[in-house]
Amino acid sequence: MDAFINGFISLGDPQLLLVLLASTLGGVVIGALPGLNATNGAALLLPFTLSMEAIPAIASLVAIYCSATFAGAITAILINTPGTPASATTCLDGYPLAQRGEAGRALGLAVVSSTIGGVLSVICLMIAAPLLARMAYQFTPPEYFALTLFGMSMLASIGEGSPLKNLISGTFGVFLALVGVDMLTSVERFTFGSHDLYDGIGFVPVMIGIFGISELIVQASSLDKRKERVSMKAVQLPTRDDYRQVWKTILRSSGIGVFIGILPAEGATVASMIGYNEAKRWSKTPEQFGKGAIEGIAGSEAANNAATGGAMVPTLALGIPGSATAAVILAGLMVHGIRPGPSMFTEQANFAYTIFWSMMLVNLLFLVVGLTGAKIFARITLIPTQVLWPCVFMVSIVGAYALDQSMFDVWIVLISGIIGFFMRRYGFSVVPLAIGLILGEMLEQRLGQSMVMLDEKWWLMFTRPLALLFFCLTIAALFGPVLWTKYLVRVFK
Numbered sequence: 001m002d003a004f005i006n007g008f009i010s011l012g013d014p015q016l017l018l019v020l021l022a023s024t025l026g027g028v029v030i031g032a033l034p035g036l037n038a039t040n041g042a043a044l045l046l047p048f049t050l051s052m053e054a055i056p057a058i059a060s061l062v063a064i065y066c067s068a069t070f071a072g073a074i075t076a077i078l079i080n081t082p083g084t085p086a087s088a089t090t091c092l093d094g095y096p097l098a099q100r101g102e103a104g105r106a107l108g109l110a111v112v113s114s115t116i117g118g119v120l121s122v123i124c125l126m127i128a129a130p131l132l133a134r135m136a137y138q139f140t141p142p143e144y145f146a147l148t149l150f151g152m153s154m155l156a157s158i159g160e161g162s163p164l165k166n167l168i169s170g171t172f173g174v175f176l177a178l179v180g181v182d183m184l185t186s187v188e189r190f191t192f193g194s195h196d197l198y199d200g201i202g203f204v205p206v207m208i209g210i211f212g213i214s215e216l217i218v219q220a221s222s223l224d225k226r227k228e229r230v231s232m233k234a235v236q237l238p239t240r241d242d243y244r245q246v247w248k249t250i251l252r253s254s255g256i257g258v259f260i261g262i263l264p265a266e267g268a269t270v271a272s273m274i275g276y277n278e279a280k281r282w283s284k285t286p287e288q289f290g291k292g293a294i295e296g297i298a299g300s301e302a303a304n305n306a307a308t309g310g311a312m313v314p315t316l317a318l319g320i321p322g323s324a325t326a327a328v329i330l331a332g333l334m335v336h337g338i339r340p341g342p343s344m345f346t347e348q349a350n351f352a353y354t355i356f357w358s359m360m361l362v363n364l365l366f367l368v369v370g371l372t373g374a375k376i377f378a379r380i381t382l383i384p385t386q387v388l389w390p391c392v393f394m395v396s397i398v399g400a401y402a403l404d405q406s407m408f409d410v411w412i413v414l415i416s417g418i419i420g421f422f423m424r425r426y427g428f429s430v431v432p433l434a435i436g437l438i439l440g441e442m443l444e445q446r447l448g449q450s451m452v453m454l455d456e457k458w459w460l461m462f463t464r465p466l467a468l469l470f471f472c473l474t475i476a477a478l479f480g481p482v483l484w485t486k487y488l489v490r491v492f493k
Contacts, residue, residue, distance in 0.1 A: 019063075020063050024063050039431075044211075047400060054351065089275075097292035104236040111370035115305075121310055122356060122363065123309075124258045133316075133318075133344065141450040146466070146471050150470045153474040171436065174443065175440075178444065184445075216393055253299045268304035309359060316344060321438065
């Protein structure tokens, strides 16, 4: 309880409030720009947070996460182009509603639904994360190894590629995590005599490269495309009739978003799709969906913003990222010397609850920003891509060099960007690579600790009930869908 109160009191720090406000505005700008999303924004901001203290640094990243996820609805409604992938389903009803001259009403519904979903998710985060951490506090290295392996298995379902391609991408990330000197044996691996590789390949340059530079190269093919923007006078708050029609949808989608967000490697995009589909399934007028149904907007936006708080539950309590952006935040925690996990809620409880309250404040801030400034932020979409992406490139290079004033990091960014581009081109998602890079180091450390604990008898891990449970879940996650489609479906037919 003391940490809960102290975290709230920490919001009185003027520096923290200024950081949250600036990050919220920046997140709205990033989310409103087609091509950029919360993950890109967090990756670009990450190197600039290294000179900050831990609390404002991580608070700025979560502010980008929450506000950018919401802001994708602005372009989804006004130009039929989702600012973020999580707002793709918002286009289905938001744009038709805007074409009817009700763009202000659509944005008002999106803002309110996003805020309610975000606030409810933070409440769930405050309750679930400490409880989950308390359960995991009894974990030993074998249990942590099995849990991390289970998190790796979830990479099959994340990203846009096929499960096999996602696993290949994640495995490549694990391989990159092996570069450098083994902390347990002091053996050099894949350094090729380069002193720059002794400490391994840094999280931050790779994140900037695969999310920022690769997206820049992808967007370069659409520089001449122009988008038509629907005119809008002002954002309108939902009426009483609107609330009466959508309140059940908002609550249902918020619950869906929190649940999907908690699942390792899932995120706001999956949550928004399920939230939208469930809104349509429970609607009394499903035939109106795709034609400007306000329930479709509410279902999509409540779910994707609720997933932000849900994704932070496994990230903070277990060290397993709940989404791509959560993976970047996890990298930020690690570079600031903070190890997420059960010990965070005992040794650094004030820090954890300050982050929780920061997320709560951000959700309230973008309510104000969205209602008062959506029309202004919509003009951001008019920025020519020929101007936008060179600026993104400059920020990426400066951020990479600022890490250690090293040109080696700049080369890592550029190489990672090129690799990320070709991965996208051939259907490989870059998200599993990022998560694999982070979890790979954890996987190796926990395997080494387990071997020391079990006196090199690795098979004893299968005699531990919790570890065995996670091993079984890993097998089910990898092979369950194949067995279901090939065999079980035939049996039931």
